[in-house]
Amino acid sequence: MQNKISYSSVMNIVDHETFGSNERRTVRNSGIFLLDSSKKTNQLFFMGKCGGEVRIELTINFQQNTNGTLSIKESAKLYEGASTNSRDLDGKASKNTLVGINENKTISFRVRNTDEGGDYADITLQVSNVVIDETDCKNSIKAKAQTLGSGFTGSATSNINSPTSVRGGKRVTFQKCDIYCSPQTGPHEIHGAIRQKYNSVGGPNNDLVIPATDETTTPDGRGKFNHFTGNGSIYWHPTTGPKLVRGGIRHTWAKTGWERGTFGYPTSDEIRIDPSKAEWFSDFQNGVIYWAKNKSIKPHTASLSGAKVRKMFEKIFKEKAKDQKDLNVESVRISTVSDTGYDFTRSKNRKVTFKISGNYESGIFFIPNPSYTITLRIAFESDKNPDGKVACTLKARLDHWHIHTSGVGHDKLLKGLKKAVLEGFNKPFELGDVPKNTGFLSFKVMKNGGIKLYFKGDVLGSFAALVAQKKLDKM
Template sequence: MSDHSHLHGGLGAHLPPGTGDPLSAFVEPAFAAARDAIAAKAAALPFDTGARVGNLESGPGVFADERVFHQRYEHCTIYFGPRTGAHEIHGGIRDKYDSARGPELLGIPVTDESPCADGTGRYNHFDKDGSIFWHPDTGPFWINGALRDEWRRRNWEQGPHGYPLRDQFGPVPGQSVVLFQAGALCFDGSRVTDAPSATLGREPLLTYVWRTFERLMRESPDNVGLYPDRSIDAVSHSYGDFVRARNRVVTFTINGFHDAGLLLPDQHWSAHLQLLIQEIDAAQAGGHDIGVSEVHIEVQADGVGAPILARTLSAAIARALPLRVAAPAGGAQATFPPESGLIGVVVGPDASVTLLFCDTATGRIAAEIARRRIEALLD
């Protein structure tokens, strides 16, 4: 539909005072109401909308006889419906809404972009029981229907699950799921349940990392080894992304020595490893692996030839990454095939690593297998 508002001030400006715009009689009432409401909204917003982009457009609403309207601007889009009034979306939430075909999936906004209770996150609610939540540590992600209702019942992002880490999706037929900062919810068409899980705690994770590199050093020809002292020094926040937020990064320290021979004293070194632990696609077999990849490696050494030793160890550690945690022997198969229903892996602020699965018979079995593999890592 064309937007005739650009004609105001044209022909009507040359008529006697009080005559009015001669084209106004040809603008249908629904269009005029939407145009005026959106213009008023744009004028009232506390930020600059920028220039209009294109004309006022209309489309179907939730009900068969309902029409809704929207006007795009450089910095936001304003939607209007007779039931909802005029509301805006902007920034990352608008980008997500556009990419997800928002009007069909979520409906039109029933709120402006609004602050979350923590004062950092932002959200919009929509009229098809949908929402998009954004946080700098996660990014913008949508959730709707029964999963949204249950998350709302559990107090949204202030509840035990935190913010979504990716859009709602279906890992296996018959299951819709949402992965959060601290868990996942599953919907099978009739009920919402918590996802089955398996967790590798902070100390077992530290032991696993130490043992992995102890084996690497033992197999190295460079006469290096590890001391038993090791630590987890830091856990970062997660990192926002448009598709899937990146998990928290865990910083480990392992300490070791280099046997310099009979004539020289042993050299001592410390490696500080910033590692990302997250599900990754199993390229050859399909399904997913649990990957441990390098974010940053820093090695410090002392004694004669310390810089050379530090560079050699840094290179050796980098070559050992990424690791596939609890992968089957031989390496050809995915750790978790597609039918296992792996939803994702989350890293907690305490450095615990939790694997989450669809709440199906196969998913529950996969969670039990994952728990056994985690136990086997520490045998």
């Protein structure tokens, strides 16, 4: 059962101590929304100000009842002082109302200044409660589209009076979104990058089937998701892009706390390693979930800590700058590690920014040596997206650079450093090759600037991780 609620709220506010055109003000708000099994309540909040002294705050709570009726509670507060910082409460009033099935009702009450003065507000709420059978997908989709508004949906691109039958339910397509419906789910919209991802994997013909929720903001406030009836979800984040996660991997991820857990957001769709086996994995910002033999199995890994990556880069930098014989390198440190990067298919790795500082031996003993600070942002990449089978070459390349010099003779130093950086880092430097069919799943930069390689959680993956670790230790 669905309740389509149409409302129009009017607050006629009077500031009794103000004379002239600013003594009275009318504040109007209206809209449409749905209540159903997935959302049985809704709360609205409106504010109105009048003169320099009166502020009204109105809260309206709507509750869907099991018999289709609608319970409404209105609470109004009158504050002395129009500023929202003022908490000088001078009056309050409330009203409880029951609206029947397919009934229109007008509800009125007044909130007064009970402390001093004759300030007040007359509040009127007009409500329409239309009950829709959730099995009637045509009217449910129509009501949903009306609730969202044409600015959100755009024009319908399929027949809204005759929804298209799809696997799992019905669908009407719009310019900016699609609305799906089934008797079990009710109507739900899908839009933006999540809609694009959903359609790219086959829409309702994929194992996801149809949406079970609208696009919803994640609890951390940064991402978006739609859950689907086929035990799957598509998650979007501004630094990952839309990614599909489902089945046992989704269940394992959920047990760790979803996107707020140790894994973070998904950075790949679910990837099947061997079509002849139930062997899958999904890449995440901070790890990999590998699924085989109907259970989650911990991947094998090889890694370098952030400290060892810093040391490795210091060695590389000194090698690239060896022609600058009088260059003193005083410190090399990791200054920042970026977030993952947006991509529709496989999110980009984090980037590591190194800061190198030191001075140059000028040869003039009574003048301080000119000093420098070099900022180099390095992108760590695999030439191919690891999938457990393909051979990959792991590389690091210069993504951004900046050089600052100071002191007597620093112009010459700047020129030499630019030459060393541009020539020394003009090509990516290879970190190593991973042969094919070694169960290589992911090459990842961690939050601390360390790097980690993930392999299948089987005997072959264990051996490959051991070989990779030995190679990393020699870098």
